[in-house]
Amino acid sequence: MIRNARGRGTAGIVAAGLLLAALPAVSERTYVLTLGYQLLLWTTLAVSWNLFSGFANYPSFGHGMFFGIGVYTTSTMLTATSLPYGVAFLASFAVAGGVAVLLGLALFRSTRFRGDLFGLVTLVLAFVVATVVSNTSLLDGGTGVFVRAAAEGTLLDNSPARLYLTVLALATLTVVIAYLIATGRWGLGLTAIRDDEEVAESSGVNTYRVKVLTFGLSAGLAGLVGSPHAVFLGYVEVGSVFPLSIPLFVLMMAILGGTTTWFGPIIGAVLVTAAQQALIGQGQAEVSQIIIGMLLVVLILVCPNGLGGLLRRRPREEVTS
Amino acid sequence: MSLLRCEGVTKYFGGLRALDGVDLVVDPGEIVGLVGPNGSGKTTLMNAISGTFGINAGRVEFDGTDVTGMRPHQRAHLGIARTFQIPKPLPSLSVIDNVALAYTFGRDQVPMGRARQLAGDLLAELELAGKALAPVAHLNLHERKLLGIARALGLEPRLLLLDEVLAGLNPTEVDLGLAMITAVRDRGVAVIYIEHNVKAVTSISDRLYVLNRGTNLVDGNPRDVVADERVVAAYLGDAHADPA
Ligand SMILES: Nc1ncnc2c1ncn2[C@@H]1O[C@H](COP(=O)(O)OP(=O)(O)O)[C@@H](O)[C@H]1O
Ligand SMILES: [Mg+2]
Numbered sequence: 001m002i003r004n005a006r007g008r009g010t011a012g013i014v015a016a017g018l019l020l021a022a023l024p025a026v027s028e029r030t031y032v033l034t035l036g037y038q039l040l041l042w043t044t045l046a047v048s049w050n051l052f053s054g055f056a057n058y059p060s061f062g063h064g065m066f067f068g069i070g071v072y073t074t075s076t077m078l079t080a081t082s083l084p085y086g087v088a089f090l091a092s093f094a095v096a097g098g099v100a101v102l103l104g105l106a107l108f109r110s111t112r113f114r115g116d117l118f119g120l121v122t123l124v125l126a127f128v129v130a131t132v133v134s135n136t137s138l139l140d141g142g143t144g145v146f147v148r149a150a151a152e153g154t155l156l157d158n159s160p161a162r163l164y165l166t167v168l169a170l171a172t173l174t175v176v177i178a179y180l181i182a183t184g185r186w187g188l189g190l191t192a193i194r195d196d197e198e199v200a201e202s203s204g205v206n207t208y209r210v211k212v213l214t215f216g217l218s219a220g221l222a223g224l225v226g227s228p229h230a231v232f233l234g235y236v237e238v239g240s241v242f243p244l245s246i247p248l249f250v251l252m253m254a255i256l257g258g259t260t261t262w263f264g265p266i267i268g269a270v271l272v273t274a275a276q277q278a279l280i281g282q283g284q285a286e287v288s289q290i291i292i293g294m295l296l297v298v299l300i301l302v303c304p305n306g307l308g309g310l311l312r313r314r315p316r317e318e319v320t321s
Numbered sequence: 322m323s324l325l326r327c328e329g330v331t332k333y334f335g336g337l338r339a340l341d342g343v344d345l346v347v348d349p350g351e352i353v354g355l356v357g358p359n360g361s362g363k364t365t366l367m368n369a370i371s372g373t374f375g376i377n378a379g380r381v382e383f384d385g386t387d388v389t390g391m392r393p394h395q396r397a398h399l400g401i402a403r404t405f406q407i408p409k410p411l412p413s414l415s416v417i418d419n420v421a422l423a424y425t426f427g428r429d430q431v432p433m434g435r436a437r438q439l440a441g442d443l444l445a446e447l448e449l450a451g452k453a454l455a456p457v458a459h460l461n462l463h464e465r466k467l468l469g470i471a472r473a474l475g476l477e478p479r480l481l482l483l484d485e486v487l488a489g490l491n492p493t494e495v496d497l498g499l500a501m502i503t504a505v506r507d508r509g510v511a512v513i514y515i516e517h518n519v520k521a522v523t524s525i526s527d528r529l530y531v532l533n534r535g536t537n538l539v540d541g542n543p544r545d546v547v548a549d550e551r552v553v554a555a556y557l558g559d560a561h562a563d564p565a
Binding site: 185189191192194196198199202203205208260 | 371372373392393394397398402403405409411412413414418421422423425426427428432433436472475476
């Protein structure tokens with residue numbers, strides 16, 4: 001038996017992940033596995049965004065950029081080198097996380113870069129990165145990159161079931177990390193930063209270090225899930241990897257679900273992805289974004305703390321071990 | 322050796338000279354009262370000691386270490402804790418987690434479970450145990466100020482900076498507060514006690530400093546200081562703070 005409450009919570013999340021791992025055994029239909037893949041991909045993105053941007057309230061528009069950096073790290077390493085997929089996978093985490101750590105080291109020196117200004121900087125940087133990728137022939141050079149052939153025979157091997165299981169593992173990992181952070185010491189520090197950085201500092205929190213490391217972890221996880229996505233896409237191009245809609249959807253999901261809980265963004269990701277798929281199924285791909293956007297506005301007006309906020313009574317997770 | 326030594330502390334806000342060469346010394350385990358008219362620089366001096374901002378000239382030394390360039394959390398780890406003139410409880414945290422924060426991020430980095438235990442014990446001592454699990458929104462002003470002190474004590478400090486913690490409280494609460502500050506001192510924690518109400522601070526201080534327009538006016542034995550004609554003059558016309 002696991003006696004400690006956080007241990008039990010972690011075991012519960014892992015058990016849910018294992019249960020979902022049975023899906024390929026239940027249905028081999030590509031449609032089903034792809035839908036599962038989409039749900040888990042967006043869950044990973046929304047939950048990882050929330051680790052920093054939600055818990056510490058530093059809304060970032062750069063999450064799509066970190067995801068895209070992961071996609072391009074893997075596409076480049078698969079096509080330009082003969083290294084095994086596992087190396088590309090880990091490199092996607094390291095490059096995306098590394099970029100965020102460097103950015104954090106520079107930005108968080110000054111307390112000015114929070115709120116709108118932080119959002120603006122991440123947004124501008126996302127455009128810069130997309131432009132650089134599109135003009136660097138090693139990475140893309142504007143022609144796009146064919147990953148499908150290079151991925152053949154690798155661990156993922158263009159198999160829908162393997163892609164699904166990989167993203168499931170990453171979603172489980174990300175949710176476990178979010179859960180452990182939210183219920184532990186680190187989360188207490190992030191919450192203090194969200195409420196009042198001056199008080200956090202004077203209570204002993206090294207706010208600079210906590211922000212830089214959490215931003216790096218958040219971005220690294222987005223980069224990590226970008227790695228299988230390069231294989232999923234098969235053909236990678238700047239227009240579909242760095243669209244503004246990705247960070248916007250991530251933001252929307254986290255806010256809809258609630259940014260102060262570890263589970264809120266899961267609810268948001270599942271609801272928005274399901275609604276989107278349903279509308280696309282109706283042949284309403286263009287209309288879907290408008291409808292989802294309007295639904296979001298209404299929901300935020302109805303419950304400003306997100307759907308997760310409705311489920312929670314206490315000020316913060318109270319875990320007695 | 323003195324615990325805290327401020328030498329020539331100078332701080333400008335734009336063209337305004339909020340502190341102009343202030344000196345202040347605190348010995349271990351003493352209560353030092355810091356008084357002065359509104360705007361004389363008391364809170365600014367406290368910010369300079371706790372590290373909220375850098376200073377333009379001078380130096381701050383704590384326990385023999387030059388802390389002038391250190392960030393607030395580093396000074397907190399060395400043993401400098403503070404309250405805020407306007408209490409700043411963290412609204413997303415329960416009362417107990419406001420205090421556990423200081424224990425778990427303080428010098429000893431106590432693990433969460435233990436930090437909550439210690440926070441609970443401290444809240445019980447301050448008679449806030451009944452509200453430990455409440456959101457801070459449920460606290461009144463007196464309780465918010467107590468919570469601010471509890472959070473500072475959670476750092477297990479050697480120097481506690483109190484900024485007008487008794488302002489706005491009723492006479493009974495003020496007496497309780499003064500007794501509590503004395504009890505903290507008796508545990509070996511040095512206290513700098515900023516107070517606008519000169520009578521209250523005189524009654525418990527071991528020594529008293531008076532600031533005026535960002536400079537040292539007088540310091541020494543509280544009874545001598547309040548009788549000093551320069552102090553009386555500085556307070557003239559200030560109805561709240563009759564130094565009688
Ligand atoms: N952050 C700040 N920015 C600009 N001016 C400030 C700031 N803090 C204090 N001051 C100014 O510095 C002077 C001293 O203020 P303060 O230290 O708060 O006085 P006291 O606490 O003794 O009432 C005042 O004139 C005040 O307006
Ligand atoms: Mg003041």
